Amino acid sequence: MKKAFLLFGSVLLLSVMSCKQSRGEESIDELVLESTDSNSIDTEESYVSDESENQESYAELEENQFESPKTNPLSTFSIDVDNASYTNIRRFINEGQTVPKDAVRVEEMMNFFKYSYPQPTDNHPFSIHTEYSNCPWNKNHQLLKIGLQGKTIPMDNLPASNIVFLIDVSGSMDEDNKLPLLKQSMKRMVKELRAKDKVAIVVYAGAAGLVLPPTSGDEKNKIMDAFNELSAGGSTAGGEGIKLAYKIAEENFIKEGNNRIVLATDGDFNVGASSDSDMEDLIEEKRKSGVFLTCLGYGMGNYKDSKMEILADKGNGNYAYVDNMQEANRFLGKEFKGSMYAIAKDVKIQIEFNPKHVQSYRLIGYENRKLRAEDFKNDAIDAGELGSGHTVTALYEIIPTGTESQYVSSALKYTKTEKNEDNYNEELATIKFRYKKPDGDKSIEIIQTIENKNIALENATPDFKFSSAVAWFGLKLRDSKLISNTNSDDIRKLAKKGLNNDDEGYKSEFVRLVESVN
The missing domain is CATH 2.60.40.1230 (Gamma-adaptin ear (GAE) domain)
Structure with missing residues (x-):
């Protein structure tokens, strides 16, 4: 896993150097957020996988009950x-x-x-x-x-897109049905991009960083090469990744365009702003930027559906769970317009x-x-x-x-029913x-x-x-x-x-x- 994390670090360093040349030293210092060295770099201890124990989490729901139109109109x-x-x-x-x-x-x-x-x-x-x-x-x-x-x-009539892919490359994503499936899914989506669209890629693990600066949608090979370089390792600085993704999206905002972050993760945020309430506050604040959010969930065993729900519900967004390439092809390919254009x-x-x-x-x-x-x-x-x-x-x-009906209370003897004369x-x-x-x-x-x-x-x-x-x-x-x-x-x-x-x-x-x- 240390080897995987070192590869991620190399990719991050190369992207930083590339961005320094194109954007200047000062702007890149702002784009690459501070690493959480003090509490998350020992990657072999930061993520513990127990395949025998299901650690998935779901928000508790209380089923809607019957209501009377007289008391709850x-x-x-x-x-x-x-x-x-x-x-x-x-x-x-x-x-x-x-x-x-x-x-x-x-x-x-x-x-x-x-x-x-x-x-x-x-x-x-x-x-x-x-x-x-x-x-x-x-x-x-x-x-x-x-x-x-x-x-x-029609696709030709849709506005230009400013899309920032936010990819989880933490240790919990190091499974076949997570990062490898995620990368294949992203390639399906990239095929739908046009020349007037632009794409950036932000990744997060122990730190968050820009892997691909905003790139034209017709440079598909360049975009796919950036995805291919990704590997998993490290803890999960999800909150820092979200902040950086919104920063990139806001800097490249297209007026009257489609400005959107596509977050792909198993939802296992465990460093930084990790509680549900922290995430809710963060997303509600970022929503004001006018940037929409699409959440793609991957994996099983430690899948955090409850966190993904919060992100999608509070972030002017939508949420899909990708269990195989068939679903990726449906949501990111055949239904691309509905998924990505509000x-x-x-x-x-x-x-x-x-x-x-x-x-x-x-x-x-x-x-x-x-x-x-x-x-x-x-x-x-x-x-x-x-x-x-x-x-x-x-x-x-x-x-x-x-x-x-057995599901409603009996009629009351002393309470009069008002007549509606209209x-x-x-x-x-x-x-x-x-x-x-x-x-x-x-x-x-x-x-x-x-x-x-x-x-x-x-x-x-x-x-x-x-x-x-x-x-x-x-x-x-x-x-x-x-x-x-x-x-x-x-x-x-x-x-x-x-x-x-x-x-x-x-x-x-x-x-x-x-x-x-x-």
Whole structure:
């Protein structure tokens, strides 16, 4: 491992010398941050790997409960285009392992898949589609699906990019499914770059440094050679690496362009600003620069999903888990535009249910994306970004008024029910959306009403059936106490009825995953 770290040090030294020639001595002293010599250079002791012990960490999630529209009339949340949870779950199932309950984020499972929502036809960057049908896991309940479709922008029309790759080359990355896979993944992404794009590479281990100064996207061999030189060794100065990456991105900021850091790591930050609260404060501060953040997770055994979630959630970013080259090819190649180019940021949804028709409701998933009602109109509150061509799906489980259900309390004898005299008999809910342009500071609002018109599940769209099956499977994996039917065969049958728009075979793969879990 010492040999690997020395190689990293040599690469870092050469890059510093190169940068000194092109930028001057004084600027490079600022770019290369101080090494943490006093507490991390002994690389053989700084990273201890115990293959027999799983040290992965996941943030604890508390499942959303049913709420009454009379006492909680508004449900507010941020969109989430992340899909790391699904590929991580896939990895566990394919290896015959039990999926950790808190590794399951239902919204990320649903949003892994593409749906056939219509493209926007107005001036807004996304279209809105809603559908109301039966809930497959609880008899007599209903499901409301809300779908957003981001506008697909041709690659030639996308703005120039200023991308800083931030690569973890610490000792914990010295495994086949980490740094070697990471380097192959980056090469897939580099193929998508254009001449007007520019790329820099920052690495961090015991220290953080600039390996490749900003380079034109058409110099692909030069960029790939820089990746090929990387090797793992040392402790993990993640906080220092993030600071340096943002510094490089800000110095090369493209006005009205795509300014983004791509962080690739197993999330194991153990030197410097390492606590979740420290990382959250750091990223929230750096977010103000206008630089977006994409987080790519790698590896297993010591994978720190909880830290990756914080980085992506707080940094105007998205988050994917790369378990193999197939996933790298999907996220960094075929879906490059959606992954790397934001068309709207701080996208929030707020829905008000009509108590005439809704006895209780609950949002499926999005537990760590919920917002307070007053946050909806507060432009200082961060929310999720939407990329070119992205789809976002959310489900609400609804207990209609007058329906008996074990999941709601009995009617009260002495509390009077207020009558709503307004003529809203045909409305199930009113839904509002707020978003900002990628370089904007003021939100734009969209309002729609949802008709109280339920269609039978067998007549619902394939998208409704498939997204419902995915959510159902996620609830089963989370051992939800709010579903009455956990039969895998029923989930599989419903998913198979939704196998449309599956040219890449990802939906068929999902069916096979369901079949693998009792």
